[in-house]
Amino acid sequence: MDHWDELRMFLAVAEGGTVRAAADALGVNHATIIRGIGRLEERLETKLFDKPSTGYRLTDAGADVVDLARQMSKASSQLEARIFGRDQSVSGPLRLTLPVSFATDLLMPTLATFRAAYPDIALEIIGSGAVANLGNREADIALRVVVGDKSPPDNLYGTRLGAFHTGYYVHRSLLEDGAPAAAWLLGADEMAPSGWQPGAGLQMAATPIRFAEMRSQFEAARAGMGITHLPCFLGDADPDLIRVPGVPIAHVGDIWLLTHADTRQTKRVRLLCDHIRGVMRGLAGKLAGQSEKGDVEIA
Secondary structure, three states: OOOHHHHHHHHHHHHHOOHHHHHHHHOOOHHHHHHHHHHHHHHHOOOOEEOOOOOOEEOHHHHHHHHHHHHHHHHHHHHHHHHHHOOOOOOEEEEEEEOHHHHHHHHHHHHHHHHHHOOOEEEEEEEOOOOOOHHHOOOOEEEEEEEOOOOOOOOEEEEEEEEEEEEEEEEHHHHOOOOOOEEEEEEOOOOOOOOOOOOOOOOEOOOOEEEOOHHHHHHHHHOOOEEEEEEHHHHOOOOOEEEOOOOOEEEEEEEEEEEEOOOOOOHHHHHHHHHHHHHHHHOHHHHOOOOOOOOOOEO
């Protein structure tokens, strides 16, 4: 099969269910996907999809092709990883995935320093809470919070960089006499904690406010809208926020720096890993909630 681009488009539509989902996944436009599927069907002389109004549905022939396409995709990723793993240059692409707050509020100065030291490395910073598949080269390095007492997958090489703690934070003004009621500031699927009620004179609103992502929650707390759940390094760094009195911080899990077996010896991977390890170990106290602000009791 010499039409690998078309096969990738086919697989993206099969897995995403729509041309739009495939286009978003591959970073191309809608028309490119449609033309690619058309070329592949012409090449194979068979129809791969039925196209009802609800989306693309695989034909029997299309279903047969999916398994082979997935095998080819896996083999292609493994080949790229092996070649990348032998690369000892300090130029070329390098993808780092990490939580958004780690990128924006913790490590951006560090990444700027790395970029200045190695300007020929094309660094791609993927700020996301999603778990990237390092084996499929969705990223080369992952900085990830592993929840609870779990360990990273066995096929990844990792370094534990320290504990990760969170707490409940509120604007200082809401602790003053006569302050307005504070709302729970919650994520889309988050529930208000049921095991405790805010004390210290806090008046709570009857209904919560919900947000699609943490940055908006953080800014709402800074604006004095209510109580929100934040990483300690983020809440403790803001002078207007304080941990809710009497509420201990929580150990959510541990922070790991992860690479894949096939790519961990690539020189630019090693350089960035060394850079991040050194800085993160210096930030261990902040990440563990060891601050003069608020309560250091751990739940």
